Amino acid sequence: MSTTVITGANRGIGLELARQCIQRGDNVVAGCRKPDEAQELKELKPNLILPIDVGDENSVLSFSEAIDGHVNLLINNAGTSITNLGFARDEVGVMNAPVALTLDLIRINGLSAATVTRSLSDRLGSGSKVANITSQIGSMVVGSNFNDLPYAASKAVMNMVTVQLAAQLEASGVAVVAFHPGWVRTDMGGSSADISVEESAQGILSTLETFQLEQSGAFLRWDGSIHPW
Numbered sequence: 001m002s003t004t005v006i007t008g009a010n011r012g013i014g015l016e017l018a019r020q021c022i023q024r025g026d027n028v029v030a031g032c033r034k035p036d037e038a039q040e041l042k043e044l045k046p047n048l049i050l051p052i053d054v055g056d057e058n059s060v061l062s063f064s065e066a067i068d069g070h071v072n073l074l075i076n077n078a079g080t081s082i083t084n085l086g087f088a089r090d091e092v093g094v095m096n097a098p099v100a101l102t103l104d105l106i107r108i109n110g111l112s113a114a115t116v117t118r119s120l121s122d123r124l125g126s127g128s129k130v131a132n133i134t135s136q137i138g139s140m141v142v143g144s145n146f147n148d149l150p151y152a153a154s155k156a157v158m159n160m161v162t163v164q165l166a167a168q169l170e171a172s173g174v175a176v177v178a179f180h181p182g183w184v185r186t187d188m189g190g191s192s193a194d195i196s197v198e199e200s201a202q203g204i205l206s207t208l209e210t211f212q213l214e215q216s217g218a219f220l221r222w223d224g225s226i227h228p229w
């Protein structure tokens, strides 16, 4: 049975990824900050629900130590926004974004893809795939007009982590990909966003099914099309 590890699996895109992976028969290890409060996730009955705060290295290590065996698919999905950290858009442009907030977002949204992946590296092997849920805002092309430096910088870091992981893990046969999941109707995306969690998760998972090692290091949209860096 193939093991799929998903972070931020208690709501939004992560919850729907967990639902679809469980439906297709994966052995799902679902990570979230507060398993006791993850009611919707518990109802899906994943094989394991483990606590993880992706911004805390000790928490990441405890999480990975509790996962046994080969991991076929790791989805680094957990992420946050300036709103969640108590800031408004007019406080976070390149001319005024607080440095501490910007570094927090980079740690949680960007570097976590490196810390989580390397903590599981001895359980990733030939045929494994790592999917980093980034954002189009991390693209130099799209992000230049988005006046939220912490979020844009954090996803640009995730994109760099993606290509560096792809280079480092190629010899082990592990393919790494960054996905823009679309503008998705979640707490983060808001109710007027373009697509549903079902469409986003279905696109990501079907794209991953045919994703090959030769494509490792790609930046894709949820529908499998190539996103510009």
Ligand SMILES: NC(=O)c1ccc[n+]([C@@H]2O[C@H](COP(=O)([O-])OP(=O)(O)OC[C@H]3O[C@@H](n4cnc5c(N)ncnc54)[C@H](OP(=O)(O)O)[C@@H]3O)[C@@H](O)[C@H]2O)c1
Pocket (backbone or CB within 6 Å): 007, 008, 009, 010, 011, 012, 013, 014, 032, 033, 034, 052, 053, 054, 055, 077, 078, 079, 080, 108, 133, 134, 135, 136, 180, 181, 182, 183, 184, 185, 186, 187, 188, 189, 190, 193
């Ligand atoms: N929705 C969109 O339009 C959109 C667009 C582009 C990219 N994305 C990306 O897609 C991913 C999922 O977003 P979403 O729309 O599903 O957002 P969401 O509904 O706000 O869910 C975010 C998830 O990440 C978890 N999380 C936040 N900080 C965490 C931390 N430090 N440690 C562990 N888990 C943490 C949250 O857990 P708690 O419940 O504990 O907070 C929640 O499970 C994110 O990486 C986001 O940046 C979303």
